[in-house]
Amino acid sequence: MTDQSAASARSASLPAGRAAGAASLDGRPSAGAVLAEQMSEAGEKRAKRRDIRPLARLIPYALRHKGHALMAVFWLLLSTTASLGLTALARGAIDHGFEDGGARLNLWFLLLGANALFLGLATAARYFYVTRTGERVIADVRKGLFGRILTLDPSFYAHMRTGEVLSRLTTDIALVETLMTTSVSYALRNFLTLIGGVVLLFFVSPKLTGLVLLIVPFLLGPIFIFGRRVRKLTVASQDRFAGAVGFAGESVDAVETVQAFGREHSAIARFGAAVEDAFDASLKRMRARAWMTALIIVVMFGGVTLVLWLGARDVVAGQMTPGALLQFVLLSV
The missing domain is CATH 1.20.1560.10 (ABC transporter type 1, transmembrane domain)
Incomplete structure (x- = not known):
C-alpha cells in the first residue's frame, strides 16, 4: 500500500468531527485552523474606533431586565456607601473610643467589623447582579445577532467572508461582554467613590x-x-x-x-x-x-x-x- 493510500485510509477511519478539526497528514492546516486564522485576520483588519455611541443600541436589551439592573444599581450605591463609611467609623474609633478609659472602644470596633461584613456582602451582591445583567444582555445580543445574520440577503455574503461574520459573533461580542460585566462596574464604582470621597474630604x-x-x-x-x-x-x-x-x-x-x-x-x-x-x-x-x-x-x-x-x-x-x-x-x- 502506498503512503498516499495509507493516509487516506487513516483519515477515512477518523470520526467526521475529528477529521474536520485535525490537521491533515500532509502538514496542511485543517479547515478549522484556516477558519480561526480568517477570524483573527478579520478582527485585526477592522479599524479601531473610540466612538461609544453605538453602545446605545444595547439599551433596549438592558431595559428587558430592568429589575436586575435596578438591583445592580442599588447594591452599587450600598457598597460605595459602606466603603466610605469605614473612614467615618475609623475616625470615631480614634476620637471617641478612648474616652472614659476606653469604655466604648469595643463598641466602635464592633461597628467597624459590622461595616466591613456588610461591605463584603454588598460588594458580592453588586458583583452578582452587575455580572448577571451583563451576561443576560450579551446572551440576548448573541441570539439577536445570529438571527440577523441568517436573514441577510445572499448578496451580502458575496463580498463578506465567513471569518469576518464569525469574528463579529465571537470576538466583538466578547469585547462587549467584558465592557458590560467588568468595565462598567469598575467605572461606576470608582466614579461614585471619587464623588463621595471628595465631598467627605471637604467636610473633614x-x-x-x-x-x-x-x-x-x-x-x-x-x-x-x-x-x-x-x-x-x-x-x-x-x-x-x-x-x-x-x-x-x-x-x-x-x-x-x-x-x-x-x-x-x-x-x-x-x-x-x-x-x-x-x-x-x-x-x-x-x-x-x-x-x-x-x-x-x-x-x-x-x-x-x-x-x-x-x-x-x-x-x-x-x-x-x-x-x-x-x-x-x-x-x-
Missing part, C-alpha cells in the same frame, strides 16, 4: 482638600505627557517585532529556495537586524515608562507627605482631631 478639612486637589494636575501631567509617548513607542515596538516575525515566516515557508541559493546567512543577518531594531524600540519605551513612573511616585508621595505634615500641625494646634486626620488619609488614598 477644606484646607487640606484644596491642597490635595492642587496636586492632582501635577500628578496627571506626567501620565498624559509620558503616557502618549509610551503608547506610541509600544505600537512601534510591536510593529517592528511583527515585521521580524513576518520575515521569519516568509523565510521558513520558502526554506528550500533560501537553501538552494545559499542565502541562509543573509536571512539570519536580516532577521537578527530586525530583532535588534525591535529591541531598540522596546528600550526607548522602557526608558519613557521608567521616567513616567519616577515622576508619578515623586509627585504622589511628596504631595502626600506635605499634606500629612500640614495635617499633623493642625492636630498639634488643636484645629483637627487625630481621628479626622486618619479619616482624611484614608479618603485621600
Whole structure:
C-alpha cells in the first residue's frame, strides 16, 4: 500500500468531527485552523474606533431586565456607601473610643467589623447582579445577532467572508461582554467613590482638600505627557517585532529556495537586524515608562507627605482631631 493510500485510509477511519478539526497528514492546516486564522485576520483588519455611541443600541436589551439592573444599581450605591463609611467609623474609633478609659472602644470596633461584613456582602451582591445583567444582555445580543445574520440577503455574503461574520459573533461580542460585566462596574464604582470621597474630604478639612486637589494636575501631567509617548513607542515596538516575525515566516515557508541559493546567512543577518531594531524600540519605551513612573511616585508621595505634615500641625494646634486626620488619609488614598 502506498503512503498516499495509507493516509487516506487513516483519515477515512477518523470520526467526521475529528477529521474536520485535525490537521491533515500532509502538514496542511485543517479547515478549522484556516477558519480561526480568517477570524483573527478579520478582527485585526477592522479599524479601531473610540466612538461609544453605538453602545446605545444595547439599551433596549438592558431595559428587558430592568429589575436586575435596578438591583445592580442599588447594591452599587450600598457598597460605595459602606466603603466610605469605614473612614467615618475609623475616625470615631480614634476620637471617641478612648474616652472614659476606653469604655466604648469595643463598641466602635464592633461597628467597624459590622461595616466591613456588610461591605463584603454588598460588594458580592453588586458583583452578582452587575455580572448577571451583563451576561443576560450579551446572551440576548448573541441570539439577536445570529438571527440577523441568517436573514441577510445572499448578496451580502458575496463580498463578506465567513471569518469576518464569525469574528463579529465571537470576538466583538466578547469585547462587549467584558465592557458590560467588568468595565462598567469598575467605572461606576470608582466614579461614585471619587464623588463621595471628595465631598467627605471637604467636610473633614477644606484646607487640606484644596491642597490635595492642587496636586492632582501635577500628578496627571506626567501620565498624559509620558503616557502618549509610551503608547506610541509600544505600537512601534510591536510593529517592528511583527515585521521580524513576518520575515521569519516568509523565510521558513520558502526554506528550500533560501537553501538552494545559499542565502541562509543573509536571512539570519536580516532577521537578527530586525530583532535588534525591535529591541531598540522596546528600550526607548522602557526608558519613557521608567521616567513616567519616577515622576508619578515623586509627585504622589511628596504631595502626600506635605499634606500629612500640614495635617499633623493642625492636630498639634488643636484645629483637627487625630481621628479626622486618619479619616482624611484614608479618603485621600
